[in-house]
Amino acid sequence: MKKIACIVALVFSLLSGAQSHDKKNNTQKMTTIPTQKAVVYQVFTRLFGNKNTTNKPWGTIEENGVGKFNDFTDKALQEIKDLGVSHIWYTGVPHHAVIRDYTQYGISNDDPEVVKGRAGSPYAVKDYYNVNPDLAVNPANRLQEFEDLIARTHKAGLKLIIDIVPNHVARKYEGKNNPEGVRDFGADDDVTVEYHKDNNFYYIPNTRFELPEGITPLNGEVNPLIDGKFEEFPAKWTGNGSRLPKPDKNDWYETVKVNYGIRPDGTKDFAELPAGFDTKSCQEHFDFWKDKEVPSSWKKFRAIAEYWLAKGVDGFRYDMAEMVPYEFWSYMNSAIKVQRPDAFLLAEVYNPKEYRNYIRLGKMDYLYDKVELYDKLKEIVQGRSQTDPITDIQKGLADIEHHMLHFLDNHDEQRLASPEFAGSAEKGKPLMVVSATISTSPTMIYFGQEVGEAGNENGGFGTHSRTSIFDYVGVPNHQRWMNGGKFDGGQLSSSEKSLRDFYKRVLNFTLKSSALMGEFQEIHGLNRYATEGYYPEVYSFVRWSYTEKLIVISNFSSVHTSHFELKIPEDVIQKWYLKDGKYTIVDQLYQKSSLTLEVVNGQGKVQIAIEPLESFIYQLK
Template sequence: MKRTLLILLALSCTGSITFAQKTPNITMNKKVEVVGQPKKAVVYQVFTRLFGNKNTTNKPWGTIEENGVGKFNDFTDKALQEIKKLGVTHIWYTGVPHHDVIRDYTKYGISNDDPDVVKGRAGSPYAVKDYYNVNPDLAVDPAKRLQEFEALIKRSHANGLKVIIDIVPNHIARNYKGLTNPKGVKDFGAEDNTSVEYARDNNFYYIPGKAFEVPTSPDYKPLNGEPNPLNDGKFSEFPAKWTGNGSREAKPDINDWYETIKVNYGIKPDGSKDFPELPSGYEDKGYQEHYLYWKDKDVPSSWKKFRDIALYWINKGVDGFRYDMAEMVPVEFWSYMNSAIKMRNANAFLLAEVYNPKEYRNYIKLGKMDYLYDKVETYDHLKGVIQGNAMPDPLSEIQEGMADIEHHMLHFLDNHDEQRLASPEFAGTPEKGKPLMVVSATISSSPTMIYFGQEVGEAGNEDAGFGKRSRTSIFDYVGVPNHQRWMNGGLFDGGQLTPKEKELRDFYSRLLNFTLRSDAMTGKFQEIQTINRNETANYDPGLYSYVRYTDAEKLIIVANFSWVTSSTILLKVPADIITKWQLKGGDYQLKDQLYGKMVTMRIENGAGLIKMTIKPSESFIFKLEY
């Protein structure tokens, strides 16, 4: 059988934590394998409320009637097929659990939510009001909202997509009330001793003797000052509880997470732990051993409640979770919950929002997380490069520094928290984002995540009301213009896209599908930046190069983050790499896997030389056959 090599060239232009988690810093020398996961996964994050919305009014602070809203049923088979064809393995339905909204659903037995403790009109998806049901806004028939979501789970699976939803263990909405709790399940706080600040099995922390006060600001009025029976600057809560980001004030600041309350996991107010800790050596044990360790342990009430919530959704067919602000919850809890999930579904996809690099290995090894956000290193550096604030060279140090956990560090350039990739505040144009996307998707074996609309250049330009431009608002009823053009009135065929938007989506599809089928995406990393920076003529400051390889496939990646400079270079592939790849002297034809361009690599004196012209915002994936 003829063996193949691949040579990939990306030639392109350019909350506060209250508790100190006293866990050991773990050093790992070998990769941690994720049981049952594909070698390269692609997550499509979609803000469920916005995906199917066809309304283009976009009035600031608009109601559902004015601005529209998407539904579960908008994810038709056709829509899901097109998402799958983009090169997606998992779909993260953001904002599914029932959270606070300013809309009257009392005829369905749902209490009205108070604008004084709700951000926006549509509400934050991270102020969950009922974990055993789903957002009524998303249902055609709110009385059957859970059944409509269950149907979406089945529809997603039928179209080859795994389903991820959010769980937010650190905090819940101030007015949490479970309407459809399973038999025997009591609400958070129902059995708390509210006369004390802390008790291990209290679900919340209290401020005894003080009532909660709504935060105030001269620059903000709930609902933009619109009259509402509950919009009176008051919210009944006595005694007051600690706020979600850890504020211990009865009247939190307007910038605090005042719409939420902090969940107690058995961390005392002084930061010490009031629960069993994992014995030494458990960083090297699997989830089965972690599960057995916790099986006979007495753990805080909140641990059990969130474990049961996760298993409830696993039993309904959900394939995994994205955990909001996971590092604000003790790592031992994650060992307890994640091992229970894995015992139920060994292939569950467990993704955590963690921003402290010193804690990465703890949450992977002790917390049994599959994946963490790679934001503060790869994402932040790529953003700095494209904005002209950093050189690309440190990407090698970042990648090598995480070599033992690189498979676990999910890469993204766009999500609901961040400025849109195509916005002026980030890359400026979708085309400038292309090289970032190629590097983000190919520099490691980690999963790649894109945010709906990213693939058609959505820039988040709308003033939605509570949410402002550069991010697509998660707090308001709003349309997503570029995405709506792809949606084309529910045909999901891109019929209204501009030629540039069509080309961009085609680029994403080619790139993401390539990463799924490429064996080399799971291979080794080695930078070739240093030799080319030092020895290659006309090697522009915006260029960056590295190799990825396995026995079956070899990749060379070259990125030009300059979006104005077109350069002709003679790229060098060092002799040690040519030796590792067992290549001999002579010429090798390279074919671009994105668009079919052919170039030649000549091996002279043991090293490879590739003459190429690099245009602004251009990317290549070359395959070499011999």
């Protein structure tokens, strides 16, 4: 039945989806893409509903407050949907290590010396089969409260994803909620050896773990659990790969590395995919692993994914996926896809040389486009680069552009509006238009981005310019939109309301535009050196489908107004089947600008006046 389901899904996607040729490599391979762009709204679940504005550094829940699953009301979810969102990523849902006494609920205390911040890192998961008790009104009922949120999310017409962190787990992992037959991580490990294929962890035999030098748990606060030691014998490798029994304070000392069958010398202790499997289907990958013996950790993480899919989760964001071999991802993701062909699988990968392995062999749907487009847009808005390299980035990723998720803000990065990034939310506008419209890939925004959150708060352990993921804090701009739980923007300033309106217009347009799931061609190069008044801070390109033709122009300058005659090259005019004559083009963001595109001798031209930080998405009528 699974094979039939996969074939049916493939036929349906071929009939309903657009197809993009690998033009860069001139191959015959095809990539099936959806007919509608996806928009992901990342929300740090702990912070979303927090109404407390105290923001005391290192503050407790009682002092600084915390958001709950129940804060995502029907109204809140509908507002997120109406913003122009298709998927919501609830960050920090699985039960991670926290510094709070929940022993009355059968949860052991966590040692503050191996927990970062007071609220704990969401990437030090303590129990994969339950959820963070901080997020529940009644911690004893926490899983049911999350299941209710899943139902409300689907009712609002949204799909949801949660985190899986395959590379590491909390130093004190305790699976107290494992389903019947599921053995805990490390329960069957041979701790007398550094490595065994079916050990879940790597060990430093006969050696005790020691805390790093220079850490100050809870900012020096007196706590009965702080005694200068953490009992772990034998010591395990640390999450980032440190093999020292006493890791450095900059290591991921709160976590331990998971073993996927990679020997300490780097060789692989499992079957490798045969040549040519980069073109094989999910079903063929699934079939390949059926008769293969795989390491214990592979089975455990696949069981975790299937557990959450059965509860209604629609996909996963995989933390630091490139630290785990792509053969495991082939095994894991193909199993997911034959059950749920529409599952949304997003991976954090930062090495461009490995992108295609994790997409084609690892069967990932989407990877972060961080070190290419994100980093370049950041350089441009900071005045450290002109716009020209955007074209080379798009050309270099042409064969996988649909798989490279675009974002300008997330929990790991500096806030877009922070002084350390764009310097203001207004300066982020042209970045957002280019990021959201230049490819067929999904767009992601981080909660508060749409109202100009700048991450100015000092939560304690967290760093300035990033909204802390380690502390109990409030998010001021977002709280003004939340308006005490009304979720109506009632406390927003006029500029914040205008900014949210801008995001709403951009995102909703991307959801509906067929051209944005069609063809791309830059026209920047032609205009950059042949058009008077076309400043280096301007960038332009065209997008089109059979039914929609778009011209996108953005001005990254916060100073210069540009006046120029934009040229549309002859090959674009031919692809658009335009004859000599005059055509009306109308801006789709605000519908207040209508211009005339004139085609003469097969070439197009249109007079453009674009203000600082302004963008236009002109549609041919």
